[in-house]
Amino acid sequence: MPTTAETKHSNGRNKGIFNNTTGFSTLITVTVLSLAWLAGFASRLFAVIRFESIIHEFDPWFNYRSTAYMVQHGFYNFLNWFDERAWYPLGRIVGGTVYPGLMITSGTIHWILHTLNIPIHIRDICVFLAPIFSGLTAIATYLLTSELWSRGAGLFAACFIAIVPGYSSRSVAGSYDNEGIAIFALQFTYYLWLKSIKSGSIFWSICTALSYFYMVSAWGGYVFIINLIPLHVFVLLIMGRFSQRLFVSYTVFYIIGLLLSMQIPFVGFQPIRTSEHMAASGVFALLMAVGALKYLHSLNPKGQWKQLLILGGLVAAGTVFLAVVLLTYMGVIAPWSGRFYSLWDTGYAKIHIPIIASVSEHQPTTWSSFFFDLHVLVCTFPVGLWYCIKNINDERVFVALYALSAVYFAGVMVRLMLTLTPVVCVLAGIAFSILLDLVLKEDEMQTAPVETEDSKNLYDKAGKLKKRTPEPVPAADSGLGMNVRSGTLIAFMILLMLFSVHCTWATSNAYSSPSIVLASYGNDGSRKILDDFREAYGWLSQNTAEDARIMSWWDYGYQIAGMGNRTTLVDNNTWNNSHIALVGKAMASNESAAYDIMTMLDVDYVLVIFGGAIGYSGDDINKFIWMVRIAEGEHPKEIHEADYFTERGEYRVDSEASKTMLNCLMYKLSYYRYDSGGSPAGYDRTRGALPGHRGFQLTYLEEAYTTEHWLVRIYRVKKPDEFNRPRLPLAKRTIPTSNNLSKKPAYDLGPMTSKRRKGLLKNKPTLVKGKKMTKLE
Amino acid sequence: MKYKTLLCITVILTYYNIDAQNRAKGLDEKVQQLTDMTAKHSIIPLNLNKFKDFVKSPPRDYSFIVMFTAMAPSRRCTICQHVYDEYVVVANSFRVSPSYSDKLFFGMVDFDEGSDIFQMLRLNTAPVIMHFPAKGKPKPADSMDFERAGIHAEAIIKWIQDRTDIQIRVFRPPNYSGAVAFAMLFILLAGFLYLRRNNLEFLYNKQMWAIIAVFFCFAMVSGQMWNQIRGPPFFHRTKNGPVYINGGSHGQFVLESYIVAILNGAVVVGMILMIEAAGGVKGTVVAALEGKRRRFQSVVGLVLVCVFFSLLLSVFRAKTQGYPYSFLFK
Structure with missing residues (x-):
């Protein structure tokens, strides 16, 4: 919708009456931007309207929990927060292992609102933070594009980014995650960078550095900025576009940005110690060298300076490169971390880091995901790129590099579609703006200098003529003509309309599910809410001991901590692979082996997600193979992936499944006592199979709770005294009192026991002595 | 004894x-x-x-x-x-x-x-x-x-x-083929530049750089990286004849990605034609085309954009279950 509104305005703007009136164009700009903000905000509210104001998915729950902690205990306590509720028994130093920008942002908003006596719950701020920031992103994109091309293009880009699914996928209401604010910071930093490189003023460079600081505090993706800006500078140097403006803006930005980024506890000394940041320092050194050479050149402008300059530059570049390589080799600089390395060597993660490969958003991107997330922009942004390169200047070099690097990264990893989306919006905005500018411009503009006739007349005449017969045109007319113009206009209006409709559809259907509340639709269209997750977490928080430890797969760690308020073993912050592998091993082992691991880890409850009854495909059995793989990575002796497949290498759960599969803990916990589902009782609707091993008993665990649709199943781990004793019928159970002596021989085995008991009773002093001993120890 | x-x-x-x-x-x-x-x-x-x-x-x-x-x-x-x-x-x-x-x-x-x-x-x-x-x-x-x-x-x-139970660490002989190829390319490039050192104008040819950049975008956007990593078949042979488009949105064939790249390319070409016909961007020389030719070029561009975009949309629709929108073609 805003796109159509926008084009109408730009139509109006070019009509001529507004042309010289800055007031009108400002008014239009402000109107369009606020409409874009409004549309962007509104299109992100599907989840809130359909369900409720709730935090989504997994990571947002942690962010929400730490924000709530910060609001409650203050900023410094948050920085020093040691969370003993996570990664039992290790714990987690939260303050030093998060990007605090998100929490600080919402904490600040909360503080301001409360200072103004507006009592709003921190949860609502968290839920609506990302949609509000989408408007800011639109404005930042507008500014960026206006720097690059024109204000009209900026308005287009702002409208695109406000609603494009590639961005709204990470910023719907309730998706309270770093990316929501980081894209704003990214765009704004780039805008300021272009501004500073254009003006060469220290003020704008410092603004860039400050915005970069905000980005560093918000998201790990800041590495993209600190590599892209040096790349830009480097390419400008190669192109021979060195200038004092470039020198000032980059050196100021680099130094201040470096110092500021090191203030974030989680980043610490990484900017000077890791390879990811070395490009920036290398370019800094190179720029210094080139600057020095240029200065020498200015002292004596005669002589063979050109060759010397090129040679000197090459030597400096080589030296810097060798120095970085050498330092890496010596171990002063850490080599590329696995996550970044896997962007270049695309097969790396699959072999070496299964935990990265296991996450679906780390997979490469198919063309249909590109199209789904960007729609018409995906086939129009190369046009913008084309014209940016054709009319190159310092800023457009930047946008070209941005586009090329982002499109590569997005191709490697679905998740990085997020960094591609803004630049695609910018370039597509430029493309649309060029075309519509030309099409909406009236013929008189071009023909006026050529024609001597009254242009107004010609316009009217041509329009009338063409309405009747488009082919025979007066030879004098060299313009496009009314028909072509209006045809183009209509076609592009349709494209833009399709785009906005697609965006709304995609946001509504694909990205607006909170994933902790599920909805299923009946044949008559009636909706049924499945609230099993919250039911289970609520049960945990009400019915288990305050310090109970819950074992589950890491996906659910944050939710258990956030909603159930219980201790977890592993969670979505996957920093400790061996701990995760231990949990995976427990899930993949048989019951008794798993019991050993569970006692080792002090587990009280086990939580599994089972979707067989309602056909929920994201359940633990489907994720199970990754548990096995991760466990195998750490414990290759005990766990073999092949054991969990059938002879023919299929992953099955029915009677043809392998023995190991049918006896592992995950299988048993999922299918224990399961009799719901389909026409044969116990039919698994997710896998479409009847489980192969049914009616078994659990020895070491007992079912504690199963939610309404069997989605979450909680088991209590028995204490050792609960399962190694024979079960007594109720009638024979007695409370051990003083007179049990007389009853004991009735069922006890022999005189030995009774003798011992007698002896114990007689030797009371020694017994006390023993107790004292242990107490002393 | x-x-x-x-x-x-x-x-x-x-x-x-x-x-x-x-x-x-x-x-x-x-x-x-x-x-x-x-x-x-x-x-x-x-x-x-x-x-x-x-x-x-x-x-x-x-x-x-x-x-x-x-x-x-x-x-x-x-x-x-x-x-x-x-x-x-x-x-x-x-x-x-x-x-x-x-x-x-x-x-x-x-x-x-x-x-x-x-x-x-x-x-x-x-x-x-x-x-x-x-x-x-x-x-x-x-x-x-x-x-x-x-x-x-x-x-x-x-x-x-x-x-x-014998643990071996993989020691791959460093793959020199890549390095050698790279070095060869570099030497060739450097030699070429050296030979043409008096005529380096072509390096400033924006058209060439623009074409390279746009082609790179087509390759990435049509999922060549996915092909590279996943190695899908060129197309699928079934009893009912070859299938060129993978039915699911999570997969694709090599040929399919080429088709998509061509569709994308056609849309881009169409749009550039239209812009050029309408006079091009400020700064570039406005081609002194006569009105008829410009109109024709513009219409061709418009048709390219509409037809190929709708084709793209239909291919996408065929792959995505329950996608409701289409344009020109079903």
């Missing part, structure tokens, strides 16, 4: 001793021979006799990994070459690894040299990598499953570790 018994016992003992020595020597000799052979080639080529001596006959305290393959070009086993390359990497890594010992040897049987071995083991396919444990007969798990594990050296090493 006493002496006789003593003698008898001595003789027996001596004999037994000699026998034991013989057998022990047999093992030592074998290990020695194998070590010598391994020193020459990290993979020992085996024929029937050697196979029987070293792999099959009992006095063994070492594990033997044997690859059965058919390397002769006439056999047309393309995968054999790949597996062989990886296998060589494994054997060489073992030779330089700290865990190198005489408890594990690598051998190879080529079908054309040892077809009787194939018959003896009832092997119908190649390549097969089998493990012959020091004790007992090979179990089903002692032949490696390429389908599941893949043919990478890492997978083979993992499997060996699984079977023999």
Whole structure:
């Protein structure tokens, strides 16, 4: 919708009456931007309207929990927060292992609102933070594009980014995650960078550095900025576009940005110690060298300076490169971390880091995901790129590099579609703006200098003529003509309309599910809410001991901590692979082996997600193979992936499944006592199979709770005294009192026991002595 | 009598001793021979006799990994070459690894040299990598499953570790081919630039750079990276004829991605044509085309944009279940 509104305005703007009136164009700009903000905000509210104001998915729950902690205990306590509720028994130093920008942002908003006596719950701020920031992103994109091309293009880009699914996928209401604010910071930093490189003023460079600081505090993706800006500078140097403006803006930005980024506890000394940041320092050194050479050149402008300059530059570049390589080799600089390395060597993660490969958003991107997330922009942004390169200047070099690097990264990893989306919006905005500018411009503009006739007349005449017969045109007319113009206009209006409709559809259907509340639709269209997750977490928080430890797969760690308020073993912050592998091993082992691991880890409850009854495909059995793989990575002796497949290498759960599969803990916990589902009782609707091993008993665990649709199943781990004793019928159970002596021989085995008991009773002093001993120890 | 018994016992003992020595020597000799052979080639080529001596006959305290393959070009086993390359990497890594010992040897049987071995083991396919444990007969798990594990050296090493508890670190000889190709390209480029040093204008040709950039975008956006990583088939053959478009949104065929790239390209070309027809961007010289030609170009551009975009939309619609929108075509 805003796109159509926008084009109408730009139509109006070019009509001529507004042309010289800055007031009108400002008014239009402000109107369009606020409409874009409004549309962007509104299109992100599907989840809130359909369900409720709730935090989504997994990571947002942690962010929400730490924000709530910060609001409650203050900023410094948050920085020093040691969370003993996570990664039992290790714990987690939260303050030093998060990007605090998100929490600080919402904490600040909360503080301001409360200072103004507006009592709003921190949860609502968290839920609506990302949609509000989408408007800011639109404005930042507008500014960026206006720097690059024109204000009209900026308005287009702002409208695109406000609603494009590639961005709204990470910023719907309730998706309270770093990316929501980081894209704003990214765009704004780039805008300021272009501004500073254009003006060469220290003020704008410092603004860039400050915005970069905000980005560093918000998201790990800041590495993209600190590599892209040096790349830009480097390419400008190669192109021979060195200038004092470039020198000032980059050196100021680099130094201040470096110092500021090191203030974030989680980043610490990484900017000077890791390879990811070395490009920036290398370019800094190179720029210094080139600057020095240029200065020498200015002292004596005669002589063979050109060759010397090129040679000197090459030597400096080589030296810097060798120095970085050498330092890496010596171990002063850490080599590329696995996550970044896997962007270049695309097969790396699959072999070496299964935990990265296991996450679906780390997979490469198919063309249909590109199209789904960007729609018409995906086939129009190369046009913008084309014209940016054709009319190159310092800023457009930047946008070209941005586009090329982002499109590569997005191709490697679905998740990085997020960094591609803004630049695609910018370039597509430029493309649309060029075309519509030309099409909406009236013929008189071009023909006026050529024609001597009254242009107004010609316009009217041509329009009338063409309405009747488009082919025979007066030879004098060299313009496009009314028909072509209006045809183009209509076609592009349709494209833009399709785009906005697609965006709304995609946001509504694909990205607006909170994933902790599920909805299923009946044949008559009636909706049924499945609230099993919250039911289970609520049960945990009400019915288990305050310090109970819950074992589950890491996906659910944050939710258990956030909603159930219980201790977890592993969670979505996957920093400790061996701990995760231990949990995976427990899930993949048989019951008794798993019991050993569970006692080792002090587990009280086990939580599994089972979707067989309602056909929920994201359940633990489907994720199970990754548990096995991760466990195998750490414990290759005990766990073999092949054991969990059938002879023919299929992953099955029915009677043809392998023995190991049918006896592992995950299988048993999922299918224990399961009799719901389909026409044969116990039919698994997710896998479409009847489980192969049914009616078994659990020895070491007992079912504690199963939610309404069997989605979450909680088991209590028995204490050792609960399962190694024979079960007594109720009638024979007695409370051990003083007179049990007389009853004991009735069922006890022999005189030995009774003798011992007698002896114990007689030797009371020694017994006390023993107790004292242990107490002393 | 006493002496006789003593003698008898001595003789027996001596004999037994000699026998034991013989057998022990047999093992030592074998290990020695194998070590010598391994020193020459990290993979020992085996024929029937050697196979029987070293792999099959009992006095063994070492594990033997044997690859059965058919390397002769006439056999047309393309995968054999790949597996062989990886296998060589494994054997060489073992030779330089700290865990190198005489408890594990690598051998190879080529079908054309040892077809009787194939018959003896009832092997119908190649390549097969089998493990012959020091004790007992090979179990089903002692032949490696390429389908599941893949043919990478890492997978083979993992499997060996699984079977023999010997851990090998992969030491790939640094792949110089990439570096060499890169260096060659660089030298060629530098040489080219040097030769044309007086006429470097083409480097400032924005058109060329723009074309390169736009093509790179097409390649990425049409999912060539996905093809590179996942290696899908070119297209799918079914009973009802070839299928060019993968039905699910999570997969694609190579040909499909080319089609999409072409569709994207057509839209872009159409839009550029329209812009050029309408006068182009400020700064570029407005081509003094006459109105008719410009109109024609503009209409062609518009048709390209609309038709190819709607085609793209229909392809997308066919892949995405429940996608409601289409334009021009169903």
